Amino acid sequence: MPRVIHITVARFRADLPKPGEPLDFLVTIHEEGTGISWQQNIRVEPETERYFLKLTRELYFWSKEQGLPPEKANQHVRELGMRLYATFIGSQGAKILGNIKPTAVLFNIDETILNLPWELIGAQDQMLSQQVPFGRLVTTRTIPRQGKDPLQEDTNVNILAIANPTIDLAATEPEISSIKNLEGNHGSFSVKVDVLSKDDATRDRFTAMLAAGDYDIIHFAGHASFNPFEPESSALHFADGLISADDALNLPWKAPPYFVFNSACETGRAAGGERLVSEENHTNGLAAAFLSAGVYGYAGYFWPVTDTGASLFAKTFYGSLLSVQNVGLALLHARKKTISQLGQKGDLTGYSCVLFGDAASKHRRDLFEAV
Numbered sequence: 001m002p003r004v005i006h007i008t009v010a011r012f013r014a015d016l017p018k019p020g021e022p023l024d025f026l027v028t029i030h031e032e033g034t035g036i037s038w039q040q041n042i043r044v045e046p047e048t049e050r051y052f053l054k055l056t057r058e059l060y061f062w063s064k065e066q067g068l069p070p071e072k073a074n075q076h077v078r079e080l081g082m083r084l085y086a087t088f089i090g091s092q093g094a095k096i097l098g099n100i101k102p103t104a105v106l107f108n109i110d111e112t113i114l115n116l117p118w119e120l121i122g123a124q125d126q127m128l129s130q131q132v133p134f135g136r137l138v139t140t141r142t143i144p145r146q147g148k149d150p151l152q153e154d155t156n157v158n159i160l161a162i163a164n165p166t167i168d169l170a171a172t173e174p175e176i177s178s179i180k181n182l183e184g185n186h187g188s189f190s191v192k193v194d195v196l197s198k199d200d201a202t203r204d205r206f207t208a209m210l211a212a213g214d215y216d217i218i219h220f221a222g223h224a225s226f227n228p229f230e231p232e233s234s235a236l237h238f239a240d241g242l243i244s245a246d247d248a249l250n251l252p253w254k255a256p257p258y259f260v261f262n263s264a265c266e267t268g269r270a271a272g273g274e275r276l277v278s279e280e281n282h283t284n285g286l287a288a289a290f291l292s293a294g295v296y297g298y299a300g301y302f303w304p305v306t307d308t309g310a311s312l313f314a315k316t317f318y319g320s321l322l323s324v325q326n327v328g329l330a331l332l333h334a335r336k337k338t339i340s341q342l343g344q345k346g347d348l349t350g351y352s353c354v355l356f357g358d359a360a361s362k363h364r365r366d367l368f369e370a371v
Contacts, residue, residue, distance in 0.1 A: 002363050003101065003102050003103050003365065004033075004104045004364060005105050006030045006031075006106045006137075007027070007105060008027065009109055009110055009113065010027075011023070011024070016112060016273055022043050024041065025041070025110070027093065029093055038093075042090065044087060055080040056080065056115075059080070062076075062348070063305065069346075074343065074346065077351055078125055080120050081121050081125075082124065082125075084118065086123075088121070102132050104133040104328055104360035106137055106360060111275055113272065117352075119352075130336060130339065133331065140275065140276040141275065142275060142277040144294060147294035148256065157216050159216065160194050161176050161219045161221070162201050162221065162238075164222055166222060166223055166239065169222060172222065172263075172311065174315060175263065179318050180193050186322055203242075207252055210251055217257055218259075218261070220264060221263045224236050224237060224264035224265055226286075229271075231271045231274065232246045232284070234286050236248070236267075236286065237264075245284075245285055245288065246281075248289040249283050250293075256295045258295070259295070259299075260290050261300070261314070262286060266301060266303065268299070268353070268356075269300075270284045270287060277292050297327055297356065297357030297358070302354050309338055310349060312338050313335075313337075327355070327357065328358070331359070334350075
């Protein structure tokens with residue numbers, strides 16, 4: 001029987017946190033289909049916050065410059081995950097989770113703390129994201145735009161894949177081929193794939209295809225950049241320039257796609273202490289932009305990733321997607337395979353992938369089924 005666990009870390013104050021102040025949160029654990037939620041108040045002291053940010057930053061520089069021995073990088077991954085678990089779950093929360101074998105975990109994170117790598121959280125090297133499908137949900141005071149209505153959809157799955165716009169990422173070719181291989185009839189539905197590649201992957205061509213088409217999935221395999229000081233200027237790199245996070249908030253699609261996978265460095269990042277979308281209508285990074293625009297599911301990477309790692313992850317993900325017909329399970333397969341093959345070398349791609357959205361199966365527990 002499905003056992004979907006919701007873990008919520010919510011900031012109950014309406015104002016944004018000030019630098020250096022203790023951070024108060026309400027942590028809730030709820031199992032879908034049950035009539036009770038457990039909660040606790042926690043306080044994150046400035047010293048603990050500095051610790052989280054220090055290890056997160058060191059892993060960033062490792063991913064970018066390989067400045068640590070691989071075993072040290074993996075040690076940092078484990079230490080950070082266990083400290084997140086001890087701080088936000090604690091001994092009482094661990095007792096509750098210890099009595100449940102979840103089939104999926106939905107981690108509902110306050111919009112002001114999206115700058116931490118929550119995919120590492122776990123006790124004694126048992127990261128939740130490596131055990132079961134794991135998806136981030138975001139608690140925000142921003143009103144999201146309306147997404148597609150699944151009841152009005154046909155049986156065609158339309159995919160737009162953008163490949164290697166800057167012509168310097170050879171491993172994106174097999175990545176896009178794995179998506180192209182999905183094309184065809186799959187019984188109850190069919191898949192059609194359009195590809196924009198290399199010099200053809202310009203901003204104008206991309207926006208024109210969005211305006212003319214009706215895409216369910218968008219996959220971008222290329223370069224991206226994240227600016228922690230001006231996250232709204234974080235961008236996807238096309239052949240002729242950038243599409244920033246603020247640009248992405250206003251892309252000219254008929255309706256937003258269900259799922260966007262930006263297979264590029266730092267596309268799952270956000271700045272700390274900020275709204276998903278500010279009062280000035282600036283977005284807190286690319287993930288914030290696509291989610292606020294009405295996309296139901298979004299995948300990206302927290303740290304810089306290798307060309308090899310991103311290609312392996314994407315190929316495994318899309319190779320699994322149609323067989324399991326569940327984004328969360330397909331991403332779990334990709335995460336575990338990438339960590340298994342590359343993790344001991346210090347490649348953080350498998351740890352780095354972030355999924356925003358419902359990672360649980362379409363089969364859900366309800367009260368009738370429990371009787």
